[in-house]
Amino acid sequence: MPFTSLLFILVALPVVIIIDRILKPTIANIFLAVFSLFFYAWADLKSIPLFLAVIAINYLVALLTSKLIPNHKKMASFATFIGVAANIGVLVYFKYLKWIYAEFSGRLGITLPFSGHVNNIVAAVAVSFFTFHAVSFLLDVNWGIVKAPKNPLTVLIYIALFPKMIQGPIMRYDDFHKNMINRSVSLDDIQAGASRFIIGLSKKLIIATPFGVHADRIYAIANNTDSMITGGAPVAMAWLGTFFYCMQLFFDFSGYSDMAIGIGQMLGIKIPQNFNYPYISKRVAEFWRRWHMSLGEWFKVYLYTPLFRIFLKQSNNGKKIPIFWIDVFALLVLWVMVGFWHGAGLKYLVCGLAWFSLIAGERFFDMYEKKRRKKLKLPQKKAEKLHQKILGHIYLIVAVLLIQVIFRANTLADAGNYLKCMFGLNGAGFTSQYTKMMFGDMAILSLIAIALSTPLLAFLYEMVKKIKPLHGIITVTQPFILAGMLLIDISITSTVVVNPFLYQQF
Helix, strand or coil: CCCCCHHHHHHHHHHHHHHHHHCCHHHHHHHHHHHHHHHHHHHHHHHHHHHHHHHHHHHHHHHHHHHHCCCCHHHHHHHHHHHHHHHHHHHHHHHHHHHHHHHHHHHHCCCCCCHHHHHCCCCCCCHHHHHHHHHHHHHHHHCCCCCCCCCHHHHHHHHHCHHHHCCCCCCCHHHHHHHHHCCCCCHHHHHHHHHHHHHHHHHHHHHHHHHHHHHHHHHHHHCCCCCCCCCCCCHHHHHHHHHHHHHHHHHHHHHHHHHHHHHHHHCCCCCCCCCCCHHHCCCHHHHHHHCCHHHHHHHHHHHHHHHHHHHHHHCCCCCCCCHHHHHHHHHHHHHHHHHHHHCCCHHHHHHHHHHHHHHHHHHHHHHHHHHHHHHCCCCCCCCCCHHHHHHHHHHHHHHHHHHHHHHHCCCHHHHHHHHHHHCCCCCCCCCCHHHHHHHHHHHHHHHHHHHHCCCHHHHHHHHHHCCHHHHHHHHHHHHHHHHHHHHHHHHHHHHCCCCCCHHHHC
């Protein structure tokens, strides 16, 4: 039941919110758990036994770990290790095993045992997200950050909560549990949550969808799979295509996150923010602090920090190996894992390594600059000049446009073809009449998208609200604007085939 379907928008969501508010808290939690399972079953009925098994195993392992921690810490850690390994095993089996078999079979030229079975594996919906929720839950219990709940319903809701289940944001159990203790909802929460949901829905349908249609067409032209235009994409068209895709990806994914956060707010559950204007960044490291924030936080807490501490201990607190290189190696492992988290395939590894290379390069530059300023006895911190900010932003945007070509392409070969188009190596020239027509069609929407990708409009909105006469006008007109946006969304989803959210495949 996609968030963009009329069934969800007009029936399921209003009914769930109303029933959740009518029922007593304990019964409401049971209802929320049942609906969340129903929501998952609607998306992937065959994987419900697996989904329930994962929830049950993690509940039991967490309970066992909590009982062992006071007197048997090593046994508690071993129980956690088994639980985490089981979750990772589920992820590897359903998401990566088919690709691993295909790679080995193709390179070795042999048929591996159980190939027939492996080739029939179908990935469970949202397996990356629910296993990551489960792993963080077990580790937090083992680290003493949270206590394992005695009520299995709590774990079920945490892992299966329908707004965030399919594609996040990823939520830590501690934050979830604080919400569940007193899941109160006011009328203001309902209004704010509904507004956030409509804004997210509009991001997907009004902005992301047209960008996606044009991006798909340009990528097809670039790879000579378009039925009407042959010869590859001109330079201008290729750059336009990756820009369209970056806009599609941002508004598609941030739109879903807004919808999830809005639903959570209407249910009295504060789901974490996932985006903070990533395209205004001036460095790649900053970009990833603003993009898919919940995933970045997860990898930082549960992979990078433990790895850094282990490497630091092994190097005798930096005496054998400089701390800088420990940091770089931990980053390398992290970005390889981030790449593969997004999917099984070499293109995801290449994307991860590309992001790592740029971030490591930024670390090298910072280290060099720090030593240089120290040697010259200059202040370590200085305000960036305007031209430095502009150059940093250009560097970031170009890096994103290029790496997202690899991320979007079906294969590395397709990515290579597309990059050739971007740099004029395919002989298709610089521009074309169709490029100009497409640019004209999308110019206004592109300007709107660029503005919405910055905090400018939000800043102006807050400034205008402080002016009393205008604040009154906004208060009166805002519900009508949101209602108009919702009507447009309903019109689109009832007349156009809306593609699934992009991150649902991960």
